[in-house]
Amino acid sequence: MRKTVKFGGSSLADAEHVQKVVDIIKADPSRLYVIPSAPGRRFKGDVKVTDMLIKCFEIQKHDSDQGREYFKKIEERYNEIIRDLGLDFSLENEYRTIISRMEEGLSREYLVSRGEYLCGRLLSKILDYPFLDPEECIRFDARGQFDENLTYAAFEKFSGMEKFVMPGFYGANESGRTRTFSRGGSDITGSIVSKAMNVDVYENWTDVSGFLVADPNIIDDPGSVREVSYGELRELSYMGAQVFHEEAIFPARSAGIPINIKNTNRPQDVGSWILPDDQITGKHAFITGITGKKGFVAMSFEKDIGSDRLTFGRKILQVFEEAMVMVEHVPSSIGTMTVVVSADEIKGKEESILRRIRREIDPYSMKVERNLALVAVVGQRIADVIGSTYQILKAIADQNIGVRLVIQGVNEITLIVGVDEKDFEKTVECLYEYRQKAEKEQSEVD
Numbered sequence: 001m002r003k004t005v006k007f008g009g010s011s012l013a014d015a016e017h018v019q020k021v022v023d024i025i026k027a028d029p030s031r032l033y034v035i036p037s038a039p040g041r042r043f044k045g046d047v048k049v050t051d052m053l054i055k056c057f058e059i060q061k062h063d064s065d066q067g068r069e070y071f072k073k074i075e076e077r078y079n080e081i082i083r084d085l086g087l088d089f090s091l092e093n094e095y096r097t098i099i100s101r102m103e104e105g106l107s108r109e110y111l112v113s114r115g116e117y118l119c120g121r122l123l124s125k126i127l128d129y130p131f132l133d134p135e136e137c138i139r140f141d142a143r144g145q146f147d148e149n150l151t152y153a154a155f156e157k158f159s160g161m162e163k164f165v166m167p168g169f170y171g172a173n174e175s176g177r178t179r180t181f182s183r184g185g186s187d188i189t190g191s192i193v194s195k196a197m198n199v200d201v202y203e204n205w206t207d208v209s210g211f212l213v214a215d216p217n218i219i220d221d222p223g224s225v226r227e228v229s230y231g232e233l234r235e236l237s238y239m240g241a242q243v244f245h246e247e248a249i250f251p252a253r254s255a256g257i258p259i260n261i262k263n264t265n266r267p268q269d270v271g272s273w274i275l276p277d278d279q280i281t282g283k284h285a286f287i288t289g290i291t292g293k294k295g296f297v298a299m300s301f302e303k304d305i306g307s308d309r310l311t312f313g314r315k316i317l318q319v320f321e322e323a324m325v326m327v328e329h330v331p332s333s334i335g336t337m338t339v340v341v342s343a344d345e346i347k348g349k350e351e352s353i354l355r356r357i358r359r360e361i362d363p364y365s366m367k368v369e370r371n372l373a374l375v376a377v378v379g380q381r382i383a384d385v386i387g388s389t390y391q392i393l394k395a396i397a398d399q400n401i402g403v404r405l406v407i408q409g410v411n412e413i414t415l416i417v418g419v420d421e422k423d424f425e426k427t428v429e430c431l432y433e434y435r436q437k438a439e440k441e442q443s444e445v446d
C-alpha cells in the first residue's frame, strides 16, 4: 500500500499540530508522499500565513522597508514552531532568499507560495524525507491554467522516488515563473501527486472527521458521512460543505484513487471516503447528506407561447446571462419558466432584468418570490429506492412545512426542496432525523 497524505493549514498551525502530523506520518510506513499547506489559524481571529503573505506583498509594493518589517512576523510563525518543537534547525537562509527576491521585485504568486514552501522545508527536515519542489513538475500554461499533459510528463523523471515532501498550492509555467492554484489549492496538489505517483489512497487530513451529514450550526454533532461518491460530493460542496477543493476531485477520480478525509486531531476516526460511484458499498441510508442555503429568489414567467416555444427559454436565460447573473435552477413547464437565482447575485439588477424581459419576451405574468431557502437532500441511491422522493416530502409535510418548489434531475442524485427561509432549520432537522432513523433501520437489516 502506498499513500499520499495532504495536511491542511489547521493541521500545521503550531508546534502541537505539526507534532501530530509527524506522529501520523510515522505511524504508517505507507504514508510516502507528504503535501503540506501553509500554517493556518491557531485560534479564532488569527491570520493564516497565506493571508499574511498576501498582505506582505501589498505592503512591500508601496514600501519595501515596511514589507521586510512585516515579513518578520511571518518568520516568527515558523520560528515559533521550530522553537516549540525544540529542533536544531533554522530557516534563516530561506528567509534571506525570499527577502532578496523581494528587493528584486518578486511576483505576487512567488511570495504567496512561500507559506507552503517553508512548511515543506520544515517537514522534509523533521521527517528526513527528500524535498521535491513542485516548480519541477506541477506545470501551468501561459494563461496560468494547470497543464495536465506537461505535468504528468514532468513527473516521469521522479517516478522512482520512494517518498518525498512536496509543498502544496503552487507550481510553475514553462519559463519557470511561480504560479498558484486558487485558494485551498493544496488539495489539488495532493490529488495530482496521487495520480502521478499512482498511489492506492489519497489521505486528506483536516480538522473535521470528514463530511458532516448536516450543518453543525443546525444539528448538534451530526456525525460524518462514511462514504460519498464523486457525484454526491459535487452536489454537497455546491450547496455548502466546504471540506475539499472542488477541482481536487478530477485527478484522483480519473485515476480511480479513493480519497479519505481524516481528522488530524482524531486520527482514530474513520473519516469520510470519497469513492468512485461503483465502489460505494451502499451500507448507509439512501440519503448521504443534507445541505442547503437561504437567500434565493424565484422569478417565474408565463406566456402563451405558441410559435415562441422554441426560443422562449433561451431568450429568458440570455437576459440573465447578459446581466452576468448566475442562474442556479430552472424548473419549467410548457409556457412557464421559473429562474432561481441567489438574492445576492441579483441585487441591483432585478428591475432592469424584468424590464428587459417584459420588452423582449412580453410574458403575460411575471412573479417574483423572495425569502426562499433551498435544502438539498443528496444521495446517489435516491434513484434506486422506490418511494424515496415521497418519503422525503412526507417527512417535511409531517412537520407542517409548506414546500414551495421541488427540483429533481433525472440522475436523481439530489432532491432540492424550496421552503420559506423561516422553515429552513426545521426542514433540515426533520430530514436529518428521517435520515438517521432510516440508517438505523438499514443497519438492523444488514
Ligand code: ASP
Pocket (backbone or CB within 6 Å): 008, 009, 037, 038, 048, 050, 051, 115, 168, 169, 182, 183, 184, 185, 186, 187
Ligand atoms: N495556503 C493556501 C490557502 O490558504 C492553500 C491551501 O491551504 O490549500 O488558500
